[in-house]
Amino acid sequence: MDLPSRALSIRQPWADAIVYGEKRVENRGWAPPSTAIGAPLLVHASQHPIPGALPATMTAAWPGTLGAIIGTVQLxxxxxxxxxCCAPWGEPDAWHWELTQPRPLPDPIPCPGRLRLWTPPPQVLQQLAHATPTASAASVPYHDAHTPYIRAVAKALAALGVAVHDWDTMPDDPRTAHITLDTGPATAAYGDADVGLLWSEESGWAIAWDTRESGRYEALADLGDDVLPTPQTLAELTRDALTTRPAPLHGRWATYRDFGDNDNFEDRLTTYHD
Structure with a gap:
């Protein structure tokens, strides 16, 4: 894995917005050296966040890691x-650093940050050198690319005590997936209804249940507004939705992207590839 050696410390939630969200500009009061342009950059999440800087509905889907290198971008x-320019992320009277190709590290690497561009200590660079590589989106069969992510979600659910009966991925356009949950004490808030999780690359996750003896889901409710929350985040959202049944949606399932969009979605998916 060809990793950069220079890092930039960014306070949360802005660091997560870059690595896991759609923030493609970093605001600084100074320009980077010319040698940094065109080079990869380590994204370091500072130790001290800015509470309330972004809506909780957005940040709830992100890890919120502090005091660690969490990913890479291309400057x-x-x-x-x-x-x-650069709305909604760009600020006036600032240098806008243009960022592309965000890639989360499989495991954040804790280390203290510094001001301006800095080089991590040798032991951190050694950890980076042995980091699990993130697969190239182009090397993964498109219609199978979501399977490792769904598998990781199923494992996270089980680790949190949410029993998974079965799961499946569908090679549709857009790509979709379905996780069937075991009925029992964890799903008591839904009575005798069958309960499952639905995923679409355009709409993200929803919890679904049948309200009649129809053999198919009749009601669903959104689980956040990120199409690709971390497995741990999705497991926690599911646990909460199983404790208190949310109000079902009236109308169409929300759409947050189009499967043909030229964004960083494929790169985010490949984070979960072996």
Missing amino acids: TGVHRATGG
């Missing part, structure tokens, strides 16, 4: 803010 350019 492709820099420009001065002009005329409200």
Whole structure:
């Protein structure tokens, strides 16, 4: 895995917004050296977050790691803010660092941060050198690319005590998946209904249940608004939804992206590949 050696410390939730979200510009009061343009960059999540900087509905789906290197990006350019450019992330009177190709590290590497661009200590660089590589999106069969993620979610559910009966992925356009939960004490809030989880690469996750003896789901409720929350986050959202049954949606399931979008979704999926 070809990792960069220079890091930039960014406070949460902005670090997660870059690595796991859609933030593609970092605001700084100074421009990076010309040698940094076009090079990869380590994203370090600072120890001290900014509470309430982003809506909880957005940040709930992100890990919120503090005091660690959490991923990498490519620094492709820099420009001065002009005329409200780079909305909604760009700030006025700032240098906008242009970022692409965000890739989360499989396991964050704890270390203290520093001001401006900095080089991690040798022991951290050694850990980075042995980090599990993130697969290239282009090397993974497109219609199978979501299977490792769904498998990781099923494992996270089981680890949290949510019994999984079965799971399956569908090679549709958009790609989808279904996890059937075992009925029992954990699903008591749903009575005799069958309960499951539905996933779509356009809509993310929903908990679903049948309200009639129809043999199919008749009601569903969104589980967050991130199409690709971490398995741990999704497991926690599911546990909460099993404790208190949410109000079912009225109307269509929300859509947050299109399966044909040219975004970082494929890179995020490959984080879960072996």
